[in-house]
Amino acid sequence: EVQLVESGGGLVQPGGSLRLSCAASGFTSSSFEMNWVRQAPGKGLEWVSYMSSSGSIIYHADSVKGRFTMSRDNAQNSVYLQMNSLRAEDTGVYYCARLSATAIGSFDYWGQGALVTVAT
């Protein structure tokens, strides 16, 4: 069974840093393009970051460019989101999502989400 489990969320002060982890099981994450999608409280979904299966290509939304970066550890079958210079508007639930290899351009599996709260 395919599963994605996020961890590392929490309360952080503005300007601080946090690292989210996404542990994959039931498939080899290095064979898939992985993403992070976030949702502010009571708001819609926002794509945040993408990493190719090889890890050589990374894209970020303009709203986080220069502050967030993705990485992966194939031995741990995990991907990560390093978030620096956090702002109040970064508050929300962060989902790890797999880009489908067959259903082109869609996210076929999602984690349960990790809550990030940026506040004093």
Next chain:
Amino acid sequence: QSALTQPPSASGSPGQSVTISCTGTSSDVGGYNYVSWYQQHPGKAPKLMIYEVNKRPSGVPPRFSGSKSGNTASLTVSGLQAEDEADYYCGSYAGSTFYLFGTGTKVTVL
């Protein structure tokens, strides 16, 4: 990077149909046949319902269907059931912007 435009709400009685629109531009919805639809119940992760405009993943009931005309995609839920009450988001590959989601539509089953 602007979100795709969806109506904030839609509703229908059990057994009726509801259609949700998703309007973008020629750089996203209109430029690629990579429109997806996601269902999200409160406190839960989104679930893929439609991909590549009109294809259903295994396990999604056939009463969910998708279409596209120009820069606007649509999701239709036929034969509404109580469990269909949820938020629905469209999503589209968007070239250099990579991916955009819609603003979301809350579907209420009356």
